């Protein structure tokens with residue numbers, strides 16, 4: 001059964017044949033990553049844009065060759081921003097949320113953006129605005145007058161190529177996320193406008209919205225089957241957000257029956273569940289051994305009065321997966337193939353962050369050769385691409401893609 005008719009979002013699993021995916025090709029924002037603000041921008045190193053783009057194009061080409069429709073966030077935003085009224089509304093939001101709120105600066109930014117076509121406007125919004133680009137600001141408030149050595153009026157948005165995180169497709173709807181770090185919050189504004197105004201996406205239901213209080217990011221959300229959604233309790237995703245989202249999806253008539261909440265270590269290297277656990281086939285998963293023992297998993301189901309029933313599962317992960325996915329056996333493929341040194345090295349560069357494009361066929365970074373060999377030995381077909389620069393942002397093929405439609 002292939003359920004896409006009339007649905008712009010259709011994701012009921014992690015591994016069904018990928019039909020349509022959203023990406024962002026890294027742009028000038030990467031050239032605004034500066035050493036002084038690496039931590040704030042969630043990067044560990046300075047990346048080289050030209051090479052990053054080459055790698056990203058290889059990634060997109062693999063997907064296109066496999067027959068996947070590849071959509072780019074910037075193209076969708078251009079279509080949205082062609083309407084002058086929407087463009088005005090967007091810019092007001094964008095400047096406010098970019099914390100460029102002083103009167104003189106606001107005016108100067110609006111004037112500055114005026115010169116741009118929708119195509120250039122979206123590129124510029126993502127790239128950020130350096131101070132030297134805006135010369136004549138008429139000071140209108142205290143904030144306009146005080147000197148501040150910070151180099152940007154509007155920060156770059158360098159993590160946008162990790163399209164997995166700002167929103168997540170679940171069934172025929174989305175979770176429009178609340179990001180845990182300031183630097184990523186405006187990423188969800190693009191999703192807000194696409195899901196509010198783009199003709200193809202404007203009627204999609206939302207199971208979570210960006211004005212909620214508690215943070216949740218798409219890297220923590222894995223739709224394991226038409227019955228089960230796994231969500232990481234992580235550095236980025238709060239249990240409170242998981243409760244709200246669970247209640248909404250379990251009550252949504254999409255058919256989901258259980259949410260499994262995985263309590264993973266709160267650490268930079270494991271920022272999301274998909275950095276340590278991904279699905280590669282009906283019964284095969286990659287896992288970083290460092291999270292296995294112990295791993296607390298909680299199952300969330302609906303009670304008689306639609307309230308949430310939350311249970312701390314007592315079995316090991318493979319038994320829990322077998323039970324909820326109704327499988328006779330489950331194979332956990334270890335990142336680094338059981339070698340502790342290789343596991344740490346390859347997890348750091350997203351060795352367990354695979355993107356399945358059909359059951360048993362995954363896209364991976366070539367640098368994680370130990371894990372990739374382990375996958376191949378377990379009959380998983382691995383399509384590789386280069387990964388010198390993209391990996392510097394601490395995310396892999398799954399992080400870089402948001403599936404919009406998968407076969408059921």
Ligand SMILES: NC(=[NH2+])NCCC[C@H](N)C(=O)O
Nearest residue numbers: 042162219272393394395399
């Ligand atoms: N789904 C993921 N694992 N995304 C990785 C995001 C990496 C990004 N630099 C961040 O820290 O947010």
